[in-house]
Amino acid sequence: MTVAQAKPDTTHPRLTEAKAHLGDLIAFDTVSANPNRPLIDHMAVYFEDLGGVTTILPDETGEKANLIVRFGPADQPGVVLSGHTDVVPALEGNWVTPPFEMHERDGRLYGRGSCDMKGFSACLMAAAPTFAATDLKRPLYLCFSYDEEVGCLGAPAMARWLKDLPVPPVFAIIGEPSDMTLVTGQKGKIAMRATVTGTSGHSSFSPNHVNAVDYASRIIAMIQNRGRAYETDGPFDQDFTVPHATMLTTMIDGGVATNVTPDKCSFTFELRSIDESSAQSDMQAVIDHAKATLLPEMKAKSDTAHIEFDQIFAYPAMGDASDSDAFAVFRGILPEWSGKVSYGSEGGVFEVIGGIPSVIVGPGSIKQAHKADEFVEISQLNKCLNFLDALTKQVS
CATH class of the missing domain: 3.40.630.10 (Zn peptidases)
Structure with a gap:
């Protein structure tokens, strides 16, 4: 040009x-x-x-x-x-x-x-x-x-x-x-909030609990892995200041004390996309993978354990x-x-x-x-x- x-x-x-x-x-x-x-x-x-x-x-x-x-x-x-x-x-x-x-x-x-x-x-x-x-x-x-x-x-x-x-x-x-x-x-952006609900109790009995922070950290690792995949696999557009999509966690909140297994953890994460047609499906794939991988483990210990994902905002x-x-x-x-x-x-x-x-x-x-x-x-x-x-x- x-x-x-x-x-x-x-x-x-x-x-x-x-x-x-x-x-x-x-x-x-x-x-x-x-x-x-x-x-x-x-x-x-x-x-x-x-x-x-x-x-x-x-x-x-x-x-x-x-x-x-x-x-x-x-x-x-x-x-x-x-x-x-x-x-x-x-x-x-x-x-x-x-x-x-x-x-x-x-x-x-x-x-x-x-x-x-x-x-x-x-x-x-x-x-x-x-x-x-x-x-x-x-x-x-x-x-x-x-x-x-x-x-x-x-x-x-x-x-x-x-x-x-x-x-x-x-x-x-x-x-x-x-x-x-x-x-x-x-780039377009999708901003999400994830809320993980587990069970609490004295941390000395933590194997009996559903640690919300632990499960949140595993979702965060999935988000990090997806971000790294964008870096290595693309798609790429070299005209952008960052030539690929990015996905990362931005804020996290959870736990009440050092000796209590946390039953709540929430965090926000985002996807900045260069391919508008695949942005929503990429985000949904991460959500589906997290639920399919983690919910069975969580439910095995407590029927009340769950994971919620809510979109904060998105722009094209x-x-x-x-x-x-x-x-x-x-x-x-x-x-x-x-x-x-x-x-x-x-x-x-x-x-x-x-x-x-x-x-x-x-x-x-x-x-x-x-x-x-x-x-x-x-x-x-x-x-x-x-x-x-x-x-x-x-x-x-």
Whole structure:
């Protein structure tokens, strides 16, 4: 793939505005456990004042919501520019400056969400006056979701809403941090919780009990073995940052005391897939093997012993949109291609549910996300604003 355009290094005239918007957005504590509605209302008022047509899609509580803003005509196939509003917790104790205040140091803007991914949203806000003042031939749909960080929970409602439009969008650009390079693939994910129920008693009589931690550890070993099989046997796609699927255990909880056989143990595990068609069957194969291997042993000691598997969430992989008609239309403005990524995004949701071919292009590096002193390079915001200018010209 040879998609590459040189971008000027001069300071964009709206860079100061983008920085100011980013400071405002970071100040909203939109950790996924909290409401995001104050931020959504703040953005909606801003875009409405510019003439944008806004639609708010609240969740069942009304405390969280998606925002969709349209600039341009509704009767033409348009482009989605998508970013999530939630951020991960900022519980690390080694932040140099408060995480929900933006601070500028050495050409970087620090704060929770600066990179992932309020920097992109701030650029959209800074570019919106240009969107509003331009005679757009194709509409731009600015989409801001809730709860991406906990399983892409808000995006499906937006994808369905867009799909049901009389003239749906034909292309989506997801602003996840990609160093302002073009990403044409993203892994899907299935997150699961396993709960093992055994029998308890004084640990000196442990052979008579069903040790939930022991059986959980054996399931975890099966998960580890499946993960290793992906590493050795594939399938492989060398365009990904990790060129194969991964399966691993992420959290575990069990036991009550050192001298009590544990009767409960739960743990979470995940599968990140590159082959969307086999993801569910691969996961089910691990579950079936665990039950078939372990349950007879457990039941031989206690009829009440059992294993439960519950899906926490799942989101689909984002396929390669480079063969789509829409990609060909916008190919000339897209930045240099950097491959495919193993982290999640809402691109797969727009593609699978909305039928919208999607790519990732956004400011910042994923290496700076989800950690103390998260930051985005100011130069990345500058590149993003230049890219949005090029997109505006393409659709006008």
